[in-house]
Amino acid sequence: MENKIRFEKGLNEDIVRRISNIKNEPEWMLNFRLNAYKFFKNRPMPKWGPDLNIDFNEFSYYLKETKGEANRWEDLPQDILETYKQLGIPEAEKKFLSGAEAMFESEVVYSRVRKELENLGVIFCSTDTAVKKYPDIVKEYIGKVVSPNDNKFAALNSAVWSGGSFIYVPKGVKVPMPLQAYFRINTGEMGQFERTLIVVEDGGEVEYIEGCSALMYSKASLHAAVVEVIAKKNAHVKYITLQNWTKNVYNLVTKRAFAEEGAYVEWIDANIGSKINMKYPSVYLRGKNSKAKIISVALANSGQIQDAGTKIYHLAPDTSSTVVSKSISMGGGKTTYRGLIYVKKGAKNAKSTVKCSTLLMDSISKSDTYPYTENNEETAMTTHEAYVGKINENQIYYLMSRGFSEQDATDMIVFGFINEIVNELPLEYAIEFNRLIKMDMRGAIA
Amino acid sequence: MDILNINNLSVEANGKDILRDVSLSFKTGEIHVIMGPNGSGKSTLANVIIGNPKYHIKNGNIELNGEDIATKEMNERANLGIFLAFQNPVEIEGLNIMHFLKMIYKRRFNENIPTEKIKELAKEINLQEDILNRQLNFNLSGGEKKKLEFLQMMLIKPKVQIFDEIDSGIDIDSFKRIMEIIRSIKRQTITIIITHQINTAKLIEPDRIHVLIDGKISVSGGQEILDNIDKEGYKFYGKQN
Numbered sequence: 158m159e160n161k162i163r164f165e166k167g168l169n170e171d172i173v174r175r176i177s178n179i180k181n182e183p184e185w186m187l188n189f190r191l192n193a194y195k196f197f198k199n200r201p202m203p204k205w206g207p208d209l210n211i212d213f214n215e216f217s218y219y220l221k222e223t224k225g226e227a228n229r230w231e232d233l234p235q236d237i238l239e240t241y242k243q244l245g246i247p248e249a250e251k252k253f254l255s256g257a258e259a260m261f262e263s264e265v266v267y268s269r270v271r272k273e274l275e276n277l278g279v280i281f282c283s284t285d286t287a288v289k290k291y292p293d294i295v296k297e298y299i300g301k302v303v304s305p306n307d308n309k310f311a312a313l314n315s316a317v318w319s320g321g322s323f324i325y326v327p328k329g330v331k332v333p334m335p336l337q338a339y340f341r342i343n344t345g346e347m348g349q350f351e352r353t354l355i356v357v358e359d360g361g362e363v364e365y366i367e368g369c370s371a372l373m374y375s376k377a378s379l380h381a382a383v384v385e386v387i388a389k390k391n392a393h394v395k396y397i398t399l400q401n402w403t404k405n406v407y408n409l410v411t412k413r414a415f416a417e418e419g420a421y422v423e424w425i426d427a428n429i430g431s432k433i434n435m436k437y438p439s440v441y442l443r444g445k446n447s448k449a450k451i452i453s454v455a456l457a458n459s460g461q462i463q464d465a466g467t468k469i470y471h472l473a474p475d476t477s478s479t480v481v482s483k484s485i486s487m488g489g490g491k492t493t494y495r496g497l498i499y500v501k502k503g504a505k506n507a508k509s510t511v512k513c514s515t516l517l518m519d520s521i522s523k524s525d526t527y528p529y530t531e532n533n534e535e536t537a538m539t540t541h542e543a544y545v546g547k548i549n550e551n552q553i554y555y556l557m558s559r560g561f562s563e564q565d566a567t568d569m570i571v572f573g574f575i576n577e578i579v580n581e582l583p584l585e586y587a588i589e590f591n592r593l594i595k596m597d598m599r600g601a602i603a
Numbered sequence: 604m605d606i607l608n609i610n611n612l613s614v615e616a617n618g619k620d621i622l623r624d625v626s627l628s629f630k631t632g633e634i635h636v637i638m639g640p641n642g643s644g645k646s647t648l649a650n651v652i653i654g655n656p657k658y659h660i661k662n663g664n665i666e667l668n669g670e671d672i673a674t675k676e677m678n679e680r681a682n683l684g685i686f687l688a689f690q691n692p693v694e695i696e697g698l699n700i701m702h703f704l705k706m707i708y709k710r711r712f713n714e715n716i717p718t719e720k721i722k723e724l725a726k727e728i729n730l731q732e733d734i735l736n737r738q739l740n741f742n743l744s745g746g747e748k749k750k751l752e753f754l755q756m757m758l759i760k761p762k763v764q765i766f767d768e769i770d771s772g773i774d775i776d777s778f779k780r781i782m783e784i785i786r787s788i789k790r791q792t793i794t795i796i797i798t799h800q801i802n803t804a805k806l807i808e809p810d811r812i813h814v815l816i817d818g819k820i821s822v823s824g825g826q827e828i829l830d831n832i833d834k835e836g837y838k839f840y841g842k843q844n
Contacts, residue, residue: 555693558653559755560681560710573697573738 193315287323321351345374418444457490486522684762745772
C-alpha cells in the first residue's frame with residue numbers, strides 16, 4: 158500500500174467511497190457513510206449561531222502520511238515524531254498516562270495502552286482499527302448516541318470520518334490514569350473528521366484527555382468531529398478537551414453522552430483556538446440517579462467566535478446536572494453561551510444548576526447568553542445564574558500597588574476568573590492551559 | 604534612613620480639586636497620623652503617594668530620598684517599598700491568598716517563604732489560618748480584609764507604610780495588637796496612619812499629627828492637637844459647616 162495519500166480538494170459520493178476503500182472497510186460501514194452523505198447533502202446549514210461561510214469543496218477530505226498505526230514512537234517518521242515530541246506527548250505517556258494516541262491529518266499514527274490494562278480487557282485504539290478488530294461493539298454503538306442525521310456536521314463526519322479514538326472499558330474496570338489522544342492538523346485546506354466512541358460497561362471508570370493544535374496556514378481548515386460516549390450503570394467518564402486550533406480552523410463538533418442508572422459523565426471543555434468554534438457537549442441522563450457535570454472555559458480573541466454551551470436532558474428521576482461556563486472576550490472577540498436544560502415529566506426530583514459568567518477585557522469585545530430551560534416536572538429544580546462584567550480597573554490597581562506590572566496584574570485576574578475550571582484539569586494540563594492563555598493575551602502566535 | 608517629602612502637592616480627580624498645596628515630611632522611625640473629617644482628602648493623599656492613576660497631580664512632587672517618584676508607575680513605587688493598606692481592599696475571585704502572599708514575598712525579597720512562616724504571622728494578628736486558603740478578599744469580612752492587608756505589610760516590610768482608616772471593621776483587641784506590632788517595628792520604617800476617629804488617634808500615640816481640612820493641611824503638631832479637636836471638633840482648625 159502507498160505510504161502517502163492526499164485527496165484533491167472537493168466532496169462528492171466518490172470521495173466517500175474512496176475513503177472507505179482505502180480503509181478496506183466492511184460493507185456495513187460503507188453503507189453507513191453513503192447514507193450519512195445523503196443526509197449531509199439534504200440538510201441546510203444551521204440557521205442559528207455564527208455565520209458559517211464554508212465552501213465544502215475548498216478542503217481535502219483525506220490525507221495520510223504514514224503506513225499505518227504504530228505502537229512504538231520510534232516507528233514514526235522523524236518529522237512527525239518531532240512534532241509530538243515538541244508537544245510533550247511521549248514524555249506525558251511515560252509519566253502519567255494509561256495510554257496515548259496520536260492522530261496526524263486523517264489517520265491515527267500511534268496508539269498504545271499499558272499492557273496491564275490490555276490484559277484487563279481495556280481497548281484503546283483508532284476507531285478505524287476498531288471497525289476491523291471489534292466490529293460487533295462498533296456496530297452496536299456507532300451512530301446511536303449521535304445519529305448521522307443529527308445535524309449537518311454530524312452527517313458530514315459520518316460520511317467522511319477517519320481516525321479518532323475507540324475506548325472500551327469492561328465491567329468494573331477502573332482505568333487508573335488518563336488516556337490521552339492528540340489531534341494535529343499540519344497542513345492547510347484540509348478537513349479532519351475524527352470519530353470517537355467510548356463505551357464504559359457497568360461500574361467502569363475512565364478519564365480521557367484530548368488535545369488539538371494545528372500549524373498556521375493562510376487558508377482555513379475544517380475540523381468536524383463526532384464524539385459518542387456511553388456510560389452504563391454506575392460508570393464514570395471524565396472527558397477533557399484542550400482545544401487550541403489555529404485561528405483559521407472551523408471547529409464544528411458534536412459531542413454527546415448517554416448516562417445510564419447511577420452513571421456520572423463529566424465534560425471539561427477548554428477552548429482557546431479556532432476561528433469559529435461551535436461545540437455543545439451534551440448529556441442524556443437516561444437512568445435514575447445519573448449525574449452530569451459540564452465545565453467549560455473559552456477565550457475569544459481578535460477575529461474569533463467561541464459559540465459554546467451544553468444540552469442536558471433529564472429523562473429519569475433523581476438525575477442531577479451542574480453547568481459552569483466561563484468565557485473571556487478580548488480584542489474584539491465574541492463569546493456566546495447557548496444552553497438547554499430539559500426536564501421530562503416524571504423525572505422526579507431532578508436538579509440542575511447553571512452558572513455562566515463572562516469577563517470582557519475591553520469595550521470592543523462581545524458576549525451573549527442564550528439559556529433555555531424546559532421543565533415539565535414540578536418536583537424538579539433548575540437554577541440559572543448569568544454574569545457579564547468588564548475587567549475591574551480597581552483590581553488591576555490593587556495588584557499593581559503590590560508591585561505587579563499591569564500585564565501581570567491582568568493575567569492574575571484572568572487566571573483567578575477561570576481558576577475554578579482550570580482546577581478540574583490534571584496539573585500538567587492546567588499549567589499548559591494557563592501558559593497558552595497568557596501567550597494568547599500577549600498576542601503571540603502558537 | 605529614608606525620607607519621604609511631599610512638596611506643594613495639588614491633586615485633582617474627575618475634574619475636582621481634592622488636595623491643595625500640601626507639603627509634608629516623613630522620616631524613618633516616625634509615626635504620623637493624618638486626621639480630618641470625611642471628604643477632606645485623606646484617602647486621596649494616600650492614593651497619590653502610592654501612584655493610583657485615578658488621581659492627577661496638577662502641581663508639586665513626591666520625593667523618596669531626594670528622587671521624584673511622582674512620575675513612576677504604581678508597581679515601580681511598590682517595588683521601592685511604598686505600601687498602602689487599603690480602606691476597602693478589592694476582591695479578586697479565584698486568586699488563592701496563600702499563593703498571593705508567597706508571590707508578593709518573592710517579588711520583594713527574591714526568595715521563597717515557607718507556608719509555616721506565613722501561618723505564624725497570621726496567628727500573631729489573630730487571623731484564622733483557614734482564611735489563608737480562601738480567595739483574595741473574596742467574601743471576607745471587613746475585619747478579615749483589614750488583617751490581611753496588615754499581614755501583607757508584615758511580610759514585605761515596606762520602607763513607607765500607610766494605613767487608610769486603620770481601625771474600620773476590626774475589634775478593639777485586634778486593633779491594639781496591630782498597634783503593638785506597628786510600635787515594635789517603628790524604628791525601621793515610616794508609618795503614616797489615616798483616621799477620622801479621635802479615639803483611634805489617641806491610641807496610636809503618634810509622633811506627629813497633621814489635620815487635613817478641605818484638601819489643605821490646616822495644622823501639624825503634637826498630641827495637643829488631639830485635645831483641641833476632642834473639645835472643639837474640626838471647626839477649631841477651620842472646618843466650615
